[in-house]
Amino acid sequence: MIFFDNVSKIYNSHSVALRDVTLRIEPKEFVSIVGTSGAGKTTLLRLLLREEEPTSGRILLDGFDITDVRRRDLHRIRRRIGTVFQDYKLLPMKTAYENVAFAMEVAGRAPEEIAEDVPQAIQLVGLTGKENNFPHQLSGGEKQRIAIARALINRPDVLLADEPSGNLDPVNTAEIVKLLLKVNGLGTTVLLATHDSKVINDLGRRVITFDAGRIVSDEEHGTYMPDVGEEKI
Amino acid sequence: MALTTLKRVLSAGYVSFRRNAWLSLATIMVMALALFVIGNLIFLGAFANTVLAQLESRIDVSIYFQPNASERDIFSVKHDLESHADVADVAYTSRDAALAAFRDRHKDNQLITGALAELGDNPLEASINVKAKDSSRFAAISSFLEQKNYSIVDKINFSENERVVERLGSILTAVRASGAVLALVLAVIAMLVAFNTLRLVIYTMREEIGIMRLVGGTGWFIRGPFLVSGALYGFFAALVTTVIFFPLTWYASPKLAFLVPEFNLFSYFLLHLVEFSLIMFTFGITLGILSSFIAVRRYLHV
Ligand SMILES: Nc1ncnc2c1ncn2[C@@H]1O[C@H](COP(=O)(O)OP(=O)(O)OP(=O)(O)O)[C@@H](O)[C@H]1O
Ligand SMILES: [Mg+2]
Numbered sequence: 001m002i003f004f005d006n007v008s009k010i011y012n013s014h015s016v017a018l019r020d021v022t023l024r025i026e027p028k029e030f031v032s033i034v035g036t037s038g039a040g041k042t043t044l045l046r047l048l049l050r051e052e053e054p055t056s057g058r059i060l061l062d063g064f065d066i067t068d069v070r071r072r073d074l075h076r077i078r079r080r081i082g083t084v085f086q087d088y089k090l091l092p093m094k095t096a097y098e099n100v101a102f103a104m105e106v107a108g109r110a111p112e113e114i115a116e117d118v119p120q121a122i123q124l125v126g127l128t129g130k131e132n133n134f135p136h137q138l139s140g141g142e143k144q145r146i147a148i149a150r151a152l153i154n155r156p157d158v159l160l161a162d163e164p165s166g167n168l169d170p171v172n173t174a175e176i177v178k179l180l181l182k183v184n185g186l187g188t189t190v191l192l193a194t195h196d197s198k199v200i201n202d203l204g205r206r207v208i209t210f211d212a213g214r215i216v217s218d219e220e221h222g223t224y225m226p227d228v229g230e231e232k233i
Numbered sequence: 234m235a236l237t238t239l240k241r242v243l244s245a246g247y248v249s250f251r252r253n254a255w256l257s258l259a260t261i262m263v264m265a266l267a268l269f270v271i272g273n274l275i276f277l278g279a280f281a282n283t284v285l286a287q288l289e290s291r292i293d294v295s296i297y298f299q300p301n302a303s304e305r306d307i308f309s310v311k312h313d314l315e316s317h318a319d320v321a322d323v324a325y326t327s328r329d330a331a332l333a334a335f336r337d338r339h340k341d342n343q344l345i346t347g348a349l350a351e352l353g354d355n356p357l358e359a360s361i362n363v364k365a366k367d368s369s370r371f372a373a374i375s376s377f378l379e380q381k382n383y384s385i386v387d388k389i390n391f392s393e394n395e396r397v398v399e400r401l402g403s404i405l406t407a408v409r410a411s412g413a414v415l416a417l418v419l420a421v422i423a424m425l426v427a428f429n430t431l432r433l434v435i436y437t438m439r440e441e442i443g444i445m446r447l448v449g450g451t452g453w454f455i456r457g458p459f460l461v462s463g464a465l466y467g468f469f470a471a472l473v474t475t476v477i478f479f480p481l482t483w484y485a486s487p488k489l490a491f492l493v494p495e496f497n498l499f500s501y502f503l504l505h506l507v508e509f510s511l512i513m514f515t516f517g518i519t520l521g522i523l524s525s526f527i528a529v530r531r532y533l534h535v
Contacts, residue, residue, distance in 0.1 A: 051447060051535065071534065072452060079449035089444045093252050105241050106450045150448065 001027055002048065002158070002189065007057030009043050009213075017043035019213040021057070025191070027157075030184045032200050033193040034224045035210035041193035042086055044210075045160045048191075049081055050074055061158075079107050082151035086162040086193075088143045090135040090150075096142075097122065097131035100150045107154050121149040124179065126172075140167035148176065158189045165196060173199060200224040242454065246461020256434055257466065263430040264470035264520065265477075267423035268513050272474055274416045275509065276482070276498060280489065281412055283496040285405050289367060292401060294374065295390040297358045300328070302385035304359075310383055311361055317377060319370035324362045331357040358387055369402045424520055431466070431524035435459060435532070442532040452533050459525045467521030471513040478502060478509075 004023040010016045017040045025031055033041045046052045047059055050066055058065050066077055082103075090099050100121055104114045122128055125145035135143055144167050151159060161180060165173040177199055184190045194200065200207055200223065207222025208215060250257050298307055307325070314323050326334075332355050339345040349356075365371050378389060435442075438459075445455045479502075486499035502509065 049447060074446070075449045075451050078447060083447065085447075089447065091441050091444055093249060093438075093441070102445070103448045106445070106448060106454060108238065111237065154449075 001025065001060070001062055002191075003058075003060040004044075004047075005058040005060065007047065007054045007059060009040070009047060009052065010055045017213055018047075018054075021213070021215060023208065023215065023218075025189060027189055028184070028187055030181070030190045030203070030205045031192070032203065032205060032207045032222070032224070033191060033210065034195070034197075034200060034207060037195070038212075039210040040213040041210060042162055043213075045083070045162055045191065045193060048158075048160065049083060050077060075106070079154065080156055081158045081160060082154060082156035082188075084144070084147045084151045084159075084161040084164045086166070088135070088147045090143055090146060092135050095132050095134055096127060096138065096146045099135070099146055100153055103150045103153050109154075117153060121153050122146075124152075125149045126175070141169070141172060144168060145172075145176075148179070152179075152183060155186075156188060158191070159183060160191050160193075162193045163195070164192070165194065165199060170198075177203065197224045238454065242457030243461055246458035246465070249458055250462045250465045253434075256437075257462070260430055260434055260466045261469045261473065264427045264466055264517060265473040267427040267520070268470055268474040268517055269477070270423040271420050271516060272478060272509070272513065274420060275512065276501070278412070278416060279501055280493070280496055280498070281408070284493055285408065287493065287495055288401065289405065290364060292365070292371070294363045294365075294371065294378075296361045296363065296378070297387045297390065298360065298385050299387045300358055302359065306385050307359055307361070310381075310385070313381065314361065314363055314374075317374065319365055319373045320363055321366045322364040326360050326362065328355050328357055328359045331360065367402070369406065371402070427470075427520055428524040428527075431463060431521065432528040435525065435528040439532040442529060443535040446533065446535040455533060456526065456529050459529045460522050463521035463523075463525030464518050465521070467517030467519070468514065470521075471510070471517035474517075475510045475513050 002023075002025040004021050007018055007021045007023075008016070009018040021040075021044070033044060035041055043052065047054055048061070048066075050069065053067060059067055061077065061080075069077060091102060094102060097118055101114050101118045104117065109117075119128070119131070122131055125148055127142060127145055127149070130138065130142060133142075135146075138146065144164060148161070148164055151161070159180070164180070165176050168176060173196070180190055180192060181203075192199075204221050207217075207219050207224055209217040209222070209224065296310070298310075304327070311323055311325055314320050335357060336346065336349065363374060365374055378386075442455055482499045482502040486497055489496055489498050
């Protein structure tokens with residue numbers, strides 16, 4: 001269970017990213033986080049990963065307050081959470097294969113396990129044949145898919161996906177969404193942050209809408225209708 | 234498990250060292266330069282020590298004895314001096330030996346050899362030459378001789394040199410102290426340059442360090458490969474420096490020998506090759522590991 005208890009995040013006086021957010025997500029839920037650019041979606045995910053600390057409030061992960069975790073124990077939280085970052089965050093000096101394998105090495109998995117799982121994950125995201133490319137030798141969409149493979153490889157309890165289809169064409173987007181649903185079906189809680197109203201509306205799952213750092217709606221079978229103004233952006 | 238982790242850390246360190254070949258090469262060069270400075274300081278120290286020792290050994294006291302003094306009495310004086318704590322060496326020159334040396338020195342000068350032959354008798358005195366353990370101890374030896382006041386002593390060739398000897402002694406002490414300070418300062422600067430280069434290298438990798446943390450890496454798992462790369466930089470820098478000193482000392486040796494014949498740089502290098510390379514490798518590898526450790530630290534706070 002994930003519980004944001006009255007959480008605010010103020011980067012500085014000009015950017016208040018989250019205001020008094022209270023939010024409860026049950027295990028195995030599939031939740032979409034939507035909102036205009038700058039609404040605070042990425043910030044919410046970064047707080048859950050303790051990439052940032054909240055200015056006030058508590059964040060509980062299975063009853064544990066993650067803001068209490070000491071810095072040198074942070075890897076314990078992070079190994080339970082797989083993340084697809086909005087800016088991918090691939091390691092530039094490692095190949096596609098090594099980037100995915102790194103997440104397993106970090107978790108102390110056996111070499112045989114790595115040799116078996118990594119090619120499977122790469123096949124799952126449709127990048128077989130590009131294993132030995134470095135990130136700068138991959139297209140935006142391909143980088144995104146490697147980031148997804150890395151996020152899934154350790155079968156995390158929670159998957160955070162920040163615009164995982166941002167650089168993908170409709171066909172690939174549909175594939176990724178199918179993949180996320182499949183992972184969710186296997187028991188992983190999924191938090192998906194996106195602008196893509198088509199993705200949200202096809203899903204028919206819980207949708208939480210943010211605006212200027214506040215939750216403005218939280219619907220069990222939600223839709224997302226950005227105003228006409230934003231659609232043009 | 235621990236073994237697998239160790240293997241992963243070692244191989245990651247090696248792979249990153251190899252993939253960043255140009256960066257590694259540049260870092261090695263800067264570190265080699267730092268080690269080169271330290272190596273030169275070692276040689277300079279050895280050279281200065283030889284020069285100073287030469288100067289010191291030229292400072293001595295000669296005690297001349299009455300022509301009629303018996304060798305037994307002279308030897309008892311010599312014995313007294315030998316058991317003095319500040320005395321390094323005592324050399325006795327008999328009247329005959331003094332004459333022979335004098336003749337030999339002037340064998341081409343017919344005027345002097347002729348005069349000596351006419352004289353018939355040996356005009357030279359027996360003497361004892363005293364060397365102190367170091368130049369600051371002559372005062373003690375001087376007061377010792379004054380206090381004994383041997384009757385067979387004709388003159389002590391000391392009082393005239395005393396002031397020169399004392400001044401030279403204090404100059405030598407000052408040179409040694411300031412040389413050590415200067416060497417230390419230069420060595421520290423060289424190490425700071427190497428340290429900053431490594432910091433710059435790791436600065437370029439700060440984002441990767443953050444990413445590794447976010448995907449669940451522990452501090453040591455992330456830091457490890459950087460320490461391995463640092464050790465490799467240090468190792469190769471030490472290797473380069475040690476190898477470079479072979480042709481360099483060989484080339485510089487005759488030039489230095491021209492200044493101070495007693496100092497042979499090349500054979501000094503060969504003689505101390507083990508200690509020298511040990512210092513280079515210890516310095517290089519420690520510097521590489523320590524700098525990486527300190528530099529990675531701040532980027533791990535993610
Ligand atoms: N490190 C930071 N320092 C200061 N302000 C920040 C920082 N990160 C984000 N912000 C600000 O916080 C607000 C929320 O940013 P956030 O990245 O969470 O938005 P987002 O909803 O993910 O937007 P997008 O859809 O464009 O990714 C923005 O106004 C942004 O300018
Ligand atoms: Mg965002």
